[in-house]
Amino acid sequence: MKFTHLVLLVITTLVSISLFSQKNSVMTTKGTMLIMGGDCTNDFFISVFAGLVGSIESNIVIIPTAMEDKYIDSERDMDFLKKPFKDIGFKNINVVHTREFDVANSDSLNRILLSADGVWITGGRQWRLAKAYNGTKIQRSLKSLLNQGKVVAGTSAGASIMGDILVRGDSKDSTKMLGDYQTGFGFISNFAIDQHHIARNRQFDMFELKNKRPDILGIGIDQNTAIILNENKFRVIGKSYVTIYDATRWSEERDTIYPLEKNNKQFYTLSRGYEYDITKRKFISKKDREIASYDEEMIKNITGTYQQTEGLKYGQDLKIIVTFEKNDLYFEQSWNNAKYKVEYHYLTTFFRPNSISAYHFTKNKNGLINAFTFFQFQHGLTE
Structure with a gap:
């Protein structure tokens, strides 16, 4: 065996050990998620949302529970909340919101949610979402919608809540990576999502979480940037970058994946157009593309x-x-x-x-x- 072939074999083996000695990250539902890094309630991302849900004729639900009460306690506030969606052309818009456990479990509220073709979860503080909906029918209804092949979108706090590990879920200190609310909605397992990532210089914060939970797949999504996740694969859209923390370092220039030693604080970024497989934990290159059937x-x-x-x-x-x-x-x-x-x-x-x-x-x-x-x-x- 030539020396170069031996080196490649060793690298491949190390990558395999790095990737598959960890718990899998996987979508626990079907459907499509539009996961946005913040500052995304604008024409571009709402139009993307409209295309994913079917059209502006579709029924959509906005969940503003991550926001402070003072911004969502009047009819005027509800009109302001709906305005960007109405401006695009949506006509069938409902709002689902409560802070009461019994109301979150009510048939009346969940009936509204289950009639939706798509759901948009706003920004704010993600612990408010966890407190209000974890373990309720609302959480189960959202999973049901996804399993029907429908769409759930979330921006900022609405993005972080989608994984099973809740980043910045402390009710008193938003800088804490793990706080008094540590569990998200669990649409993706063994997965943590941070947002406003580069804009707020959060690139190294994920290592605080990785030190405690080294097996998780962490991603950071910058403002005006999103991923569209479907069938355990996502594509980056928007203006900035998605940061990947998967215990490897990928270099496009060298076309190489470098396995990282334990506690090595490196990451890499993906710009728009690039795709990633969350189960295989690697960016999707030409040789990774799998042929799917069409009808x-x-x-x-x-x-x-x-x-x-x-x-x-x-x-x-x-x-x-x-x-x-x-x-x-x-x-x-x-x-x-x-x-x-x-x-x-x-x-x-x-x-x-x-x-x-x-x-x-x-x-x-x-x-x-x-x-x-x-x-x-x-x-x-x-x-």
């Missing part, structure tokens, strides 16, 4: 011509034509007049086999696929 309805919806509407560089006109021929999907690219067979990955993501290229499709606020983002690893085109 006739998807083919019907995806066939057509699409324009990339954002992230264009150097004046490029990026357009693709999607066709279905002899049971295969083909994408024809305007920028090089090339036609490629593509495979379905997950959640309207397609890729070219044996290629660094991927196509992320987006749905507009009316629920129609209307644009795409062409993404390449290793310094290629991104959003």
